[in-house]
Amino acid sequence: MATVEVRDLRVPAWRGGFGRLWSAAVLSSFGDALRGAALPLLAATLTDEPMLIASVTACGYLPWIIFGLLGGAVADRVDQRRAMWSVDAVRGVLVAGFAAAVALGHASIALLIALAFALTTLQTLFDNASTALLPALVDREALGSANARLMTGQRVAGGLLAAPVVPVLLAAGSAVPFTVDALTFLAAAALVASLRGGASAREPRPAGSTLRREIAAGLGALWRDRALRGLCVATAVCNIGMGALIATIVLLVTDWLDAGTVGYAAVMTAYTVGSLVGGVANRWIVGRLGRVRGVLLAGGVQIGALVVMGSVRDLTALGASMAVFGLMGMVWNVNTTTLMQERSPADMLGRVSSAFRTLAVAGAPVGALLGGAVATLWGLNAPPLLAAVFFVLSVAALIPALKPDVSVVEPDDGVTTAHVKP
DSSP: OEEEEEEOOOOOOSTTHHHHHHHHHHHHHHHHHHHHHHHHHHHHHHOOOHHHHHHHHHTTTHHHHHHHHHHHHHHHHSOHHHHHHHHHHHHHHHHHHHHHHHHTTOOOHHHHHHHHHHHHHHHHHHHHHHHHHHHHHSOGGGHHHHHHHHHHHHHIIIIIIHHHHHHHHHHHOTTHHHHHHHHHHHHHHHHHHTOOSOOOOOOOOOTTOOHHHHHHHHHHHHHHOHHHHHHHHHHHHHHHHHHHHHHHHHHIIIIISOOHHHHHHHHHHHHHHHHHHHHHHHHHHHHHHOHHHHHHHHHHHHHHHHHHHHHOOOHHHHHHHHHHHHHHHHHHHHHHHHHHHHHSOGGGHHHHHHHHHHHHHTHHHHHHHHHHHHHHHHOTTHHHHHHHHHHHHHHHHHGGGGSTTSOOOOOSSSEEEEEEOO
């Protein structure tokens, strides 16, 4: 087998389309974090029924399962830039209306559930259109850096900047966080609308083409690509473990470790900081391993971090393991997204992306239920150990993606070896 040395130093330019898309994504993440923190608090003031409160969160998953594939098919049919700013404008109006209802004392659990369902339904189109639009705004060789910068910026805005602002806004009034969220949606819509270009030329659809057939074609393209198929299965399996961890991490910290809300805040901050480091370290990791092997490394290290979480009864150990978990989670997310963009047919990227996301998201609510069950039966430290088992299965699912007939994708920086079949 012949090998070719490739060196690539391409990074996305901040000026022009990418800078505006990055700014829009960061603004939206800031607003989403405000809304995400304020909604459970508002729900808790409206009812003390755990199932009703949990239903608000559940509606954040349900539209992906119902409409995810449809959102991808639509994203491949329309001008993605126009779809994104239109969706953000509608979401801004919806949240503004909800803020008015809260301010006037008309909030209810039913209204919260309706809002969560509507926003996530619109997100199925927005996220798939965004994934499909990025390759039209940056060079192919810079996709990895672009995704890392997008995800890191979103994590800074949502994980670090929004958290200390929430109590201040809530002190000003329960409707204020939602008002600010509405403004971020509208500002993001204006930024995306100002983009020039980015609308990829599309060939006319074949006669008799239907959304059902186009969705099936997207699923087929995902399944036929060994690397993407392995990544999709691996992500779906590990998301079962993630669901179990996310649903019970607050109990692990506050009850099992008896660290209280301060300890919980410290642990989640450690996770966010680790994610930011992962956004920076990704280029170094991919430069030495390639994208698929970088994801494999991330999953393997996360298994060790989960074992520490569930077996070492110490807050410092938990914080350190969460930081490592966040670092490797960022490496996983950046490279799975980039591989989708690099390996999918350009005119099918929305559908491949939606198929990937829909299958991956489906595991999270299942994992949440499993996490609650094992915590009840075997103790509050059992969910991280359960998650570790699913991550082992996830890493095993990645092995077929490493076979020789799957080419290694060149990274953004450093030296890599591209395998060429003889």
